[in-house]
Amino acid sequence: MLRPPLALFVLSSSLFTAFLHTSALTVPSDEAKLLSSRSDAPSASDFDVLYQGNQAFRAKDPALLQDLANNGQHPPFLFIGCSDSRVSEGTVFDAKPGTFFAERNIANQYSRQDSNIRSILAYGLEELHVKHVVVMGHYGCGGVAASVATPPSLPWDEATAAIQQWIAPIRVTYQTSERKEVVEMRHRNQGNGTVSAPALHDAGFRALVEENVKNTVKRIASDTMVVELLQDSAHPFFIHGWVYDIENGEVKDLDVSVGPRGSTIPAIPFHASAASLVRRH
Template structure:
């Protein structure tokens, strides 16, 4: 009886969703064998989906004209991307679009506010696979000005009862809230001071200096957390197997994207194997004050401790990759 009911419901829903409607309609479906009814909202979605279909055709036509053998090559030989990209899930910062990249160029991990957290097994596995199996040459952590996750970490936490979905987001951005609470970067300190005493703090304007600074500091935090990660330790890297051969040098960069003009900027925090020259990224650099902000207000001892920790992390990350 229950199986029949399920078939009946699916058939009814399919007929409703397939019916051409131009305004939202709410219909009630009476489920056989149940007292309560199920309400289904039917919307006209064919026009929206047509955008994706049209885009896919344009993608295929463009590849056929510019690189007709690429897809077959990737299918036959597998992937060997030179880059791993850690970015934000924001629909405005798709890495394939921002870098005009073809298939096979970027191995990607995206999440809210481009974070790399030690407890996130997804990010850890992506990093490990990218470096230890695929042999990427560059790992790029890229944030973007106007990031909603960073903005939410500045605003007051919701006062009303938080549902499961909102709670997950609030938990995820807590590390960024901690950066905002503790950072000694002048722009962030100024914004924090301005917000002090307010009971209802709204998300900042996109050009607020403290907001932009926090976007940059969040990239640096993920960059540093990635360096300390055990997902790509020396054992994993030197033990890499596969068709791509022995592991090569890996360089880790921190960039930021400007929504307003589409420009990618370098935060100047790139690192690589000890003794190796770090390739210069042919992108604009952020203001020098922003690059140096991490150490600008630290004591000499604190700067030394940070440098030593970074060196230890790099040695663990790159292991025997230095010849």
């Protein structure tokens, strides 16, 4: 079960003692000992990899960082991906700072009711004039897998409810998709009292990952804000749906790109998925 985040305040022992004496907050002595002696408290070694990585990053191209600071960002891509730690856009594409304006959430979702992602899309299109919106899902996505598995038993705590509500649109896709592989997976799971999350190489699971990306592309392209902006010929842009293979690093185009009416979709060097059923708009 997920727990709410715990805010950690790091104080010197003298300041912490003074704080306890002067603050209206009273910490029982046993809890005070716990705060200072927790075995799972962060240590310097926890951050070594981040510090060393940052040092290497700073030394790599300081001129680029200075240029971006002086002249601002002009990213050609707006990336909508999954929060999964294995699929960072900067890492997957070995991209330099200034390449992506990005938003990542569980299972790369888009909803008009989500003001966070909608404002990111609006700013990227209207202010930064990005040329391409890239929606990228990935095989083995935990959010998609959870939408196949039996939901946790009720009652739900707040954290469980938040997760289950977020993946609800993917459950709808799983339950209604007519794609052959998803239908077959659904039939296999019918009648089972408890359905487990599918295995990485399950064909239905992989197909559902792709269908989820396609649905995100559709939701973005059908947003009235986006429809209006697509008609602005002064700043044309395209929306693409891709999928990433976490096993080998391959990126595949799902052949569902959308652009201004009458425009030619730019050539995309990533090979289209053979299983993709939706043709390019």
